[in-house]
Amino acid sequence: MAALQFELEAGCPHSAARAGKITTDHGEVLTPIFMPVGTAGSVKTVPQEQLEQEVQARIILGNTYHLYLRPGLEVLEGAGGLHRFMGWDRPILTDSGGYQVFSLSGTRKIREEGVIFQSHIDGSRHLFSPEKVMDIQRIIGADIIMAFDECPPYPSEYAYAEKSMHLTHRWLDRCFTHFNNTEDKYGYTQNLFPIVQGSVFSDLRKESCAYVSGKEAAGNAIGGLSVGEPEQQLYDICEACCTDLPVQKPRYLMGVGTPWNILECIGRGVDMFDCVMPTRNGRNAMLFTSKGVINIDNKKWEKDYSPIDDGIDSAWSHYYSKAYLRHLVKSKEVLGLTIASVHNLAFYLQLVREARAHILQGDFVSWKNEQVGILQTRL
RNA sequence: GGGUAGGUAGUCAAGUGGCCAACGACAACAGACUGUAAAUCUGUCCUCUUCGGAGUUCGAUGGUUCGAAUCCAUCCCUGCCCA
Numbered sequence: 001m002a003a004l005q006f007e008l009e010a011g012c013p014h015s016a017a018r019a020g021k022i023t024t025d026h027g028e029v030l031t032p033i034f035m036p037v038g039t040a041g042s043v044k045t046v047p048q049e050q051l052e053q054e055v056q057a058r059i060i061l062g063n064t065y066h067l068y069l070r071p072g073l074e075v076l077e078g079a080g081g082l083h084r085f086m087g088w089d090r091p092i093l094t095d096s097g098g099y100q101v102f103s104l105s106g107t108r109k110i111r112e113e114g115v116i117f118q119s120h121i122d123g124s125r126h127l128f129s130p131e132k133v134m135d136i137q138r139i140i141g142a143d144i145i146m147a148f149d150e151c152p153p154y155p156s157e158y159a160y161a162e163k164s165m166h167l168t169h170r171w172l173d174r175c176f177t178h179f180n181n182t183e184d185k186y187g188y189t190q191n192l193f194p195i196v197q198g199s200v201f202s203d204l205r206k207e208s209c210a211y212v213s214g215k216e217a218a219g220n221a222i223g224g225l226s227v228g229e230p231e232q233q234l235y236d237i238c239e240a241c242c243t244d245l246p247v248q249k250p251r252y253l254m255g256v257g258t259p260w261n262i263l264e265c266i267g268r269g270v271d272m273f274d275c276v277m278p279t280r281n282g283r284n285a286m287l288f289t290s291k292g293v294i295n296i297d298n299k300k301w302e303k304d305y306s307p308i309d310d311g312i313d314s315a316w317s318h319y320y321s322k323a324y325l326r327h328l329v330k331s332k333e334v335l336g337l338t339i340a341s342v343h344n345l346a347f348y349l350q351l352v353r354e355a356r357a358h359i360l361q362g363d364f365v366s367w368k369n370e371q372v373g374i375l376q377t378r379l
Numbered sequence: 380g381g382g383u384a385g386g387u388a389g390u391c392a393a394g395u396g397g398c399c400a401a402c403g404a405c406a407a408c409a410g411a412c413u414g415u416a417a418a419u420c421u422g423u424c425c426u427c428u429u430c431g432g433a434g435u436u437c438g439a440u441g442g443u444u445c446g447a448a449u450c451c452a453u454c455c456c457u458g459c460c461c462a
Contacts, residue, residue, distance in 0.1 A: 039415050061414075099414045107416085120416035151414075195414090226413040234413095254414035261413075276415045283418050284411085299408070329418095330407095337418050 001025050001184075004144065004191040004218040006250045006271075014365040016242055016269035019356045022219075022250055024143040025188035026083065026091040029058045031250060031271040032355055034262065034348045035093060037279060039063040040070065041086045044279050045337040046345065048087050054314040055345040056353075058090055059143075061274050064136050065097035065128070069119050073139045081141030081186045093274070094142035096133050098195065098223065099255070102151035110150060112167070130174035134182060134192075141186050146221065146254075147175040149195040154228040161199035168197045169211050176215055193252060195223040196241055200233050209244035219250040219272070226256045226275075235264050242269030259288050259351055260372045266355050267368055273352070278344035283337045285329050288347045292377030294322070296340065301326045308339070314346030 005023040012018060022029040036043045036051065038060045043051055051057045062082055071085075079085035082092055100117070101108060107118035114129030130148045137145035149168040152161050172194050179192045194212040198204030212220055222241045225234050238253060245251050252272035253265050262273050278288065285297035290311030294301070307318040308325055320339050328336030351371075358364040 035414095037415065044415080045418075063415080066415085093414095095414045100416090102414090104416070146414075149414095221414080223414065228413095252414090257413045273414095275413050276417090277413050280415060280417065280419085281412060284420090286412080295410085297409085332418075334418075 001187060001189050003189050006219065006248065008248065010360050012267075012359050012364045013362055015267040015368075016239070017267050017355070017359050017364050017368075018269065018271070019359040020250065020271055022091075022271075024091045024191070026089060026143050027058070029091060030353075030356060032262075032266045032352045032359075033058060033272050034352045035059050035061050035272060035274040036345050036348075037061045037274055037276045038086075039276075040066040041082060043345070044341065045283065045334070046279070046341050047338075050316070050338070050342050051088075051345075052090075054316050054342050056314075056349050057345065058349075060088065060090070060092055062092055062094045062140060062142060063097070063100075064094050064133055064140065064146075065100040065117070067094075067140055068097075068126075068136050069121055073136065076141075077139050077185075081139070083141060083186075091143040092141075093144040094137050094140050094146065095254075096137065096146040096148045097128050098146065098149035098151055101128075101149075102153060102227070105153070110167075112170075114148070114171075115150075130171040131178040134175055134178045138182055138185055138190065141188075142190065143188070144191050144193055144219065145179075147172050147192060147194045149197060149223055151224050151227065152197065152199050154200065156199045158199075158201055158204075161197075161201055161204055164199075165197045165204050165208050168195065169208070172212070172215065191218040193217055193219045193221045195221040195254070196245070197224045199224055200229055200237060202237070202240055205237055205240055206244055209241055213244070213246055216246075217249065219252060220245045221252040221254050222270075223254045225253065226261070231261070234261065235268065238265045238270060239268040259348065259375045262348070262351065263355060263368045263372055263375075266352070266359075267365065278348045279341045282340035282344040285340065286344075287325075287340060288344050288375070289379070290347070290374075292374060292379045294379045296322060296326050296329055298326075308343050309347065312343070312346050313350055314343065317343045317346055 007021045008018055010019045020031040036057050076085055083089055101115050109116045114127050117126045117128055133148040148171050150164045152164045184190050194215045194217050196208045196212050198208040242251055250271040253270040256273055257275055285295055287294040287296050289309040301322045304322040308320055308322055309317045325339055358367040
């Protein structure tokens with residue numbers, strides 16, 4: 001059993017895009033990769049079987065905060081970790097709860113020690129410290145675990161962003177110390193990724209990248225983006241961070257994004273992505289297809305009996321028609337949620353596979369530039 | 380035939396003299412959603428609009444009144460009960 005390895009296979013002549021291979025004790029992941037979000041131990045509405053077969057997911061996310069509250073650590077530990085609990089033997093990455101510091105801002109207090117959360121389920125109070133979050137992620141047993149950070153909102157004042165970043169850095173030290181003082185629980189190796197913060201301020205981002213790089217972690221993450229800033233700013237900061245983070249380690253851009261965001265950021269050197277968009281927006285009737293974006297709820301699809309997307313290498317995407325999926329969505333049939341989610345995820349995974357193929361064959365940039373236009377089209 | 384309850388916008392359904400173009404729900408139509416408190420949320424939803432308003436509505440017709448979806452008369456229709 002060994003720590004995560006990252007092998008760079010190819011770069012790209014006209015961009016920072018690269019193709020690589022991550023090796024974990026639960027198998028290999030070819031990059032660039034998109035990781036479906038399975039917050040509470042489930043990629044919402046999608047069975048593990050479809051995740052493997054139709055979606056071809058290689059690695060998925062879980063969330064520390066949600067799994068800690070429910071089912072709780074006893075259940076997870078009793079199961080032998082999240083992989084066994086949910087029946088998924090490919091890699092898993094857990095987010096630390098840092099994002100919940102941001103999204104549950106109404107029910108938490110940030111202190112030097114950590115964050116006092118109020119459970120969104122029953123209102124009970126819990127302290128999340130860097131040490132506690134490491135312990136929880138040890139028990140959940142993800143292959144990649146994330147440092148506990150604060151994700152500041154957009155917009156943030158410079159002074160706040162700076163203060164927040166430094167807190168995240170101090171927490172990062174504590175995360176690594178505690179992580180290194182604790183052991184893998186289930187016989188395979190866990191890897192801790194630090195997270196760059198600094199809001200939209202380039203000097204803060206630079207400082208944060210340097211701090212994070214100093215940890216010489218198996219991989220590095222860029223956090224605090226796609227929280228409302230303009231797209232160009234996302235790209236610019238992403239580019240700057242990729243420049244300042246180690247070349248030989250995978251770069252993970254947290255929470256991004258739309259298909260075109262992903263292509264643009266692959267072009268800037270990102271290797272790993274995750275986002276709720278394919279699943280959440282799918283459940284809310286938004287489909288990403290090889291020809292553009294569809295709101296399947298719209299009347300225009302009522303009698304469109306053509307496949308959801310025959311350009312996608314997923315049986316479900318050509319087996320079911322737009323008209324049928326629209327009917328399911330309008331009727332609130334639960335199958336509609338699953339079909340939409342499976343399709344969107346299959347689309348995202350195919351997108352990153354194609355990006356990889358174009359990086360390897362050397363024409364990524366021209367392909368990307370064409371795709372970015374097509375994918376944003378509103379059908 | 381007699382009695383009785385009722386007929387309100389696509390549907391259900393409030394309103395029973397002015398604060399009513401008319402509560403609410405549903406349906407319909409459109410939008411939002413980026414490390415998931417989201418199978419959620421928002422908007423529109425009689426017609427026209429230069430978004431300030433303007434014009435037609437509450438089974439039909441006639442009437443009372445400064446003013447009616449709301450009161451009165453007649454008629455039409457529906458449910459239930461009795462013959």
